[in-house]
Amino acid sequence: MATHPAKGGASGYVEADPRPANPFLMTPSPETAETLLATLRDRLGEKHVLTAAEDVAPALVESRGLYRGTALAVVRPGSTEEVAATVRACAEAGVPIVAQGGNTGLVGGGVPYGGIVLSLARLDRVRAVNPGDAAITVEAGVILADVQAAADAAGMLFPLSYAAEGSARIGGNLATNAGGTAVLAYGNARDLVLGLEVVLADGRIWNGLKALRKNNAGYDLKHLFIGSEGTLGIITAAVLKLFPKPVSRSVGFVGLASFRSAVELFSRMSRAADRDLTAFEVIPRFGLDIVLKHAPDMIRPLHGGHAAYALVELSSTRPGADTAAELETLLAGAIEDGLVQDATIGASEAQNAALWALRERLPETQKAEGGSIKHDVSVPLSRLADFVEHATEACEAAMPGLRVCAFGHAGDGNIHFNLSQPVGMDKAAFLGEWGRFNRIVHDIVMELDGSIAAEHGIGLIKRDELALYGDPVGLDLMRRLKTALDPRDLMNPGKIVALGDDPPAALPV
Template identity: 85%
Template sequence: MPLSQDTTHVLLATLRERLGDRHVLTEPDDIAPALVESRGLYRGTALAVVRPGSTEEVAATVRACAEAGVPIVAQGGNTGLTGGGVPYGGVVLSLARLNRVRSVDPGDAAITVEAGVILADVQAAADEAGMLFPLSYASEGSARIGGSLATNAGGTAVLAYGNARDLVLGLEVVLADGRIWNGLKALRKNNAGYDLKHLFIGSEGTLGIITAAVLKLFPKPVSRSVGFVGLPSFRTAVGLFQRMSRAADRDLTAFEVLPRFGLEIVLKHVPGAVRPLAGDHAVYALVELSSTRPDADTASELEGLLGSAIEDGLIEDATIGTSEAQNTGLWSLREHLSDVQKAEGGSIKHDVSVPLSRLADFLEQATEACEREMPGLRVCAFGHAGDGNIHFNLSQPVGMDKAAYLAEWSRFNRIVHDIVSSMGGSIAAEHGVGLIKREELALYADPVGLDLMRHLKAALDPHDLMNPGKIVALGDDAPPALPV
C-alpha cells in the first residue's frame, strides 16, 4: 500500500530529528548504490537510506518505521549474491556506522564487534591479539560482519571451522517492534531455554537486525602449506579429498576445486596471474594444511601426501608454495574465479550442496544434463569440495546474446535443482535465499519446514516490515521479485 505524503514527511522528520540530517539520505544520487544488488540482477526503490550510529539509534529507527508501517531493509556491505538486500520502497538501514570493535578477549577466545565492522577488520583485530578469526571469503574487504551472520556465510575455511553460525557465541538484535534483545554472552555452554541467536543467523534480516556479536577466536596456525594439484576428473578430486582427510585429519584446513575452464579464464583476465602447472588438466584442487602445533611441519606432510598420490596414479601433477607469497598467489587463482566469469558474458549461477558421497555423481550428471540442453554452454563448477558445496555456474556459449541466455535461468534451475534435490542436497548452500531463490525454496523445501518458517516470521514480524518478500512470503500480496 503506497504511503501518503503526510506519513512519509512525518517519518523522515522523525528520523532526521533522531539521527541528524546528514544521516538520512533522500537524494537519488545518494541512495542509488543501495538500490542495486552486487550482481546487478535486481533494482529496488527506497524512501531513504538511514545511517544510525548506535544500537539505540537502530532501535529508534525501527520503532519509527513500525509506527508508520514502513518496511526496513538492513544493509551491511551490500555484497550479497541473492538479492536479499534489495529494498521495496521503504527505508534502507545502513549498518556502516556501527563499526566498533567493542572488546577482544584472548582469555575467553572471543571478540565482540558491531555489525558494521568489515570482515577483514575483524580478522585484523583478532590477529593483533595473537588470535585467528577464520571466516574468510572473496568480498571480505567490503562485506560487514552483520551481513555475514545474517546470511550464515560460508567461505573457504568451513572445512576446518564451520560456517558463520558455528563462530557465534552471542548476539545483540533489534526486533521488529524496536526492542533490543541483549544476548551478548561469551559462553560456550548455555542451555537456558531456546538458543535464540540461531533464529537470526541466516535469517537475512527478515526477523530482526543484528547489531553486534560475540565471535569465537582460535589459536593462530604456526605452520601453513598450500598445494595446487592437477587431476583427471572431479571424481578423482573427491577421492583425493577423502584420502587426504583420513591422513591429515584436522591439519587439512581447505580443499577447493576448479575446472580447466575456470583456471583458463583467471589466467586470461587477471593481470599477473601465473599458470601453476606446466600441463593442462581437467580439474584442479587447491589444498591447504595448517597446524597450531609448535612441532608441525605441514610442508613435509603435504609433500608426502601429494607424492604418494602421484605414485598411486590418483593425481597427475602438483606444486607446493615455498613462501607465503607463493601461497597467496596460488590462493588468488581460486579467489578471482567468481569475478572473472563476468568477462565471459552471462553466467547462470547455482550455489548448491550435496552429501560428499554424491558430489562426483552430481557434478557428472548436472554437467551432462546442462551441456545436452544447450550445446556450447561452458560449465564452471568450482568451490568448497571438502564440505560438499559447489558453485555450479554456467557461462554462456561464445557469441550468444547475454540477455537471451540469462532468460534461460529458470530452465537451468529446474535441471540443476532437480538433481540436487534427488540427491538429498540443498539449493542454497552458503549465499542464502533472498529474492533469487524464494520461489525455488517454495518448490523444494519440506512443506512442514516452510510452514514453521512462516509461523516464525509471523510471530517475530507480524506486520511483515523486516526485509519483506525475502526467503518466505507472508500472504498473497508479497512483493514480487524485481529484476533490473
C-alpha cells in the same frame, strides 16, 4: 524488481529497463513519509538521513546488478539505541526496513522495496577482544577484514574468510550465515557465534551478548537470527569465537584427471591429515583457463592442462609442526598411486597467496565470458562427483556450446555450479533460460538429497525455488516464525518466504 542486465560497469552489469510492476512495493502516503523522515532527522541528525538520489542509489542495487529496488531514504544510525529508535519509528509508520551491511550479497536479499534502508556502516566498533575467553565482541558494521585484523593483533585467529572480506560487514555475514573458504576447519558463520545483540521488529533490544560455550537456558535464540537475512530482526552486535593462530601453513595446487579424482583425493587427505586439512577447493579446467585469460597478472601454476584442479591447504597450531613436509608426503603418495597427475607447493607466504588468488579471481573473471547462470548448491560428499557429472551432462545436452564452470568448496560439499553462455550467444537470450536451468540443476540436487542454497542464502532469487522444493512443514514453520516475530511483515519483506498473497518473485533476467 528485476532488471534486464547488460554487460558493462565494475560489476559486469549496467542498469537496463526495470520491470514496471514491483510485487513488494510498499509506499506510504506522502504525509506519512515526510513525518517519518522528520522523526528520523530529529533522532539521528540531518546528515544521517540520506534522501538525495545520488546518495540512495548505491543501496538500491545488489552486487551482481540483477535487481533494482526503491527506497525513501538511507538512514545511518550510530548506535544500537539509534537502530532501535529507527525501527520503532518505522513500525509506528508502517514502513518496511531493509538492513544493509556492505551490500555484497548475491541473491537480492538486501534490495529495498519502497521503505527505509538501514545502513549499519556506522556501527563499526570493536567493543572488546578477550584472548582469555577466545572471544571478540564487535558491532554489526565492522568490516570482516577488520575483525580478522583485531583478532590477529591479539595473537588470535578469526577464521571467517571469503573474497568480499574487504567490504562485507560482519552483521551481513551473520544475517546470511556466510560460508567461505574456512568452513572445512571452522564451520559456517553460525558456528563462530557465541552471542548476539538484536533489535526486534517492534524496536525492543534483545541482549544475548554472552561469551559462553555452554548455555542451555531455554531456546538458543541467536540461531533464529543467523541466516534470517534481516527478516526477523536486525543484528547489531555479536560475540564471536577466536582460535589459536596456525604456526605452520602450506598450500598446494594439484592437477587431476577428473572432478571425481578430486573428491577421491579429498577423502584420502582428510583421513590422513585430519584437522590439519583446513581447505580443499576444486577448480575446473575452464575455470583456470579464464582466470589466466582475463587476469594477466596470474601465473599458470602447472605445466600442461588438467581436467580438474584442487587447491589444498594444511595448517597446524602444534608447536614444531611442518605442514609443508606433511603436504609433500601426502601428494607424493597420491602421485605414485596415479590419483594426482601433477602438483606444486607454495614455498613462501607470497606463493601461497598467489595460488589462492587463482581461486579467488575466478568469480570476477567469469563475468568476462558473458552471461552466467549461477547455482550455489550442496550435496552429501559421497554424492558430489555424481552431481557434477550428471548436472554437467544434463545442462550440456540442454544447450549445445554451454560451458559449465563447477567450482568451490568441495571439501564441505558446496559447489558453485555456474553456467557460462555459449560463445557468440546473445547474453539476454541466455539469461532468459535461467528458469529452465534451475529446473534441471535443482531437480538433480534434490534427487541427491542436497540443498538449493548452500552459502549465499535465499533472498529474492531463490524464494520461489524454496517454495517449490522446500519441505511443506518446514516452510510452514518458517512462516509461523516470521509472523510471530514480525507480524506486520516490515522487516525485509518478501525475502526468503512469501506471506499472504505475495505474487511470485521475478527471475533475474
